[in-house]
Amino acid sequence: MPHHFARPDKDSLQETAKTTLKNATLAVEAALATRTTEFSSMIDLLAGALGKNTNDAKQVLKIRKDLRAKRASSSSSSSSSSSGCSSSSSSNCSSSCSSSSSCSSS
Numbered sequence: 467m468p469h470h471f472a473r474p475d476k477d478s479l480q481e482t483a484k485t486t487l488k489n490a491t492l493a494v495e496a497a498l499a500t501r502t503t504e505f506s507s508m509i510d511l512l513a514g515a516l517g518k519n520t521n522d523a524k525q526v527l528k529i530r531k532d533l534r535a536k537r538a539s540s541s542s543s544s545s546s547s548s549s550g551c552s553s554s555s556s557s558n559c560s561s562s563c564s565s566s567s568s569c570s571s572s
Contacts, residue, residue: 502537506530 474482509530513523 509526513526516523516526
């Protein structure tokens with residue numbers, strides 16, 4: 467007697483693929499948030515080494531601010547809501563900042 471195995475139907479395969487994609491997306495977003503925080507901390511360290519109030523340090527901090535603004539404008543609202551940020555701009559979100567001074571606008 468041959469064994470017959472039930473093949474998954476198209477809908478269950480599609481739902482499994484959706485779940486897999488959603489889980490992968492969440493993992494990528496979490497990794498990106500971690501790397502963004504690490505990058506921000508390195509920028510703070512560099513600015514501190516240059517002297518926070520020097521023109522060089524201000525330029526480094528401005529580059530970070532511009533990168534955040536560019537990322538915020540290119541990202542979807544779902545990525546900012548999944549990171550816990552209720553602000554429309556990620557540069558204003560306290561969870562993505564390593565210190566309050568790095569979030570202030572200049």
